[in-house]
Amino acid sequence: MKENKSKYAIMGILSMGPMSGYDIKKRFEKSLAYFWSESYGQIYPILKNLAKQGLATRSIKKQEGKPDRHIYALTDKGRKALQEWMIQPVGRLIGRHEILLKLFFGQQVSLADNIRQVEHFRKLQSQKLKEIKATEEVLKADHKDNPNLTYWLMTVRCGQYVNRAYLRWSDETLAVLRGMEQEGVIKNGN
Amino acid sequence: MKENKSKYAIMGILSMGPMSGYDIKKRFEKSLAYFWSESYGQIYPILKNLAKQGLATRSIKKQEGKPDRHIYALTDKGRKALQEWMIQPVGRLIGRHEILLKLFFGQQVSLADNIRQVEHFRKLQSQKLKEIKATEEVLKADHKDNPNLTYWLMTVRCGQYVNRAYLRWSDETLAVLRGMEQEGVIKNGN
DNA sequence: TAGAGCATGTAATAGGTTACATGATTAG
DNA sequence: CTAATCATGTAACCTATTACATGCTCTA
DSSP: OOOOHHHHHHHHHHTTOOBOHHHHHHHIIIIITTTOOOOHHHHHHHHHHHHHTTSEEEEEEOOSSSOOEEEEEEOHHHHHHHHHHHTSOOOOOOOOOHHHHHHHTGGGSOHHHHHHHHHHHHHHHHHHHHHHHHHHHHHHHHTTTOTTHHHHHHHHHHHHHHHHHHHHHHHHHHHHHHHHHHHHHHHHHO | OOOOHHHHHHHHHHTTOOBOHHHHHHHIIIIITTTOOOOHHHHHHHHHHHHHTTSEEEEEEOOSSSOOEEEEEEOHHHHHHHHHHHTSOOOOOOOOOHHHHHHHTGGGSOHHHHHHHHHHHHHHHHHHHHHHHHHHHHHHHHTTTOTTHHHHHHHHHHHHHHHHHHHHHHHHHHHHHHHHHHHHHHHHHO
16 A cells, blocks of 8 residues: 555645646645645646546646646545545654764764754754744735634644754754863863 | 765764674664664665775675675775765755644544544654664663764754654644634534 | 746656565574 | 574665756846
């Protein structure tokens, strides 16, 4: 039972209303960027496939001066398939943390190199935290009465919790690394 | 400049001392499992390639009653390549959080379904936290005087920080969802 | 006039897992 | 007797990104 998550991610977006592949991409970038993304190379073939399997319908909206829009809409069968997937318990996430991998082998490079690396990581994370806050504001402003909003804000919260954890960890780790640096100086001074 | 991270992950393990593909797999499982993993399908071809590129040497240790061991050792060239990779600033991590994806579309299923999902997620995370704690104890006991230990414990701390963030988020989210359930009951009761 | 936005899509390539094949030994 | 551990490796498969191709309009 191989479940292609991209397929369900796309069906999920489609559950918010009929739209084109182009729209779907923008939705991912606007509201889900900090925990999910899909490329056109995935989106267009999957949409084609959804139509073939009867999980979505496709209609063409002609436009002048712009390319035609291929609008996809979830069918009842598609919505049922999405719901079935949604109630399956999630698997454990196996993230590949480059920063942890590099730090794990920290002994191979200088203390200064490790410090630089963690500082850079910290900067990335605080940037990301800002982006998540921006997403939160946009969601609150644009979808005040949308019944989905409660759920969307829950995912935003998760991003914030995790990101703050990264920031606190970075600070702690930098303190330890800088302490080691000091020790080294003292030792060399004796 | 395409950098294959698996290659460097394996070189990193090799930086701890010469060993076989089998050993490498075990190392990943024992000490890096919560933030990195590699399958045999990656390890063996990459090892072959490292040898071909002069980044590692290969020697065969014959054993009786057991298959021969192919021992790989990092060369100076290999160590330098590893160090060069290690000082490159890390990229942003684009985790795909299945739980957040499902919750984002939470409106599509019942409140009870969402609660069940988050409860299950919480269970997975507290299990993982236990595993990280176990890893910490093993590292401390087995490698008391290993100069790598400081770095290893930093990665462990990160796992703990993030995991506790997930647990706190789960609790908050479950409280909100249960509150919504209550509201629903009151409304239905009127 | 260059670049961004609109809009579709494909092909090449990279990255990664799973299942399979082999075969002896040892522990339950 | 069964399952796990030791140990190597490959082939089939799935997943995902990137670059490319097309071509119009609007803005700086």
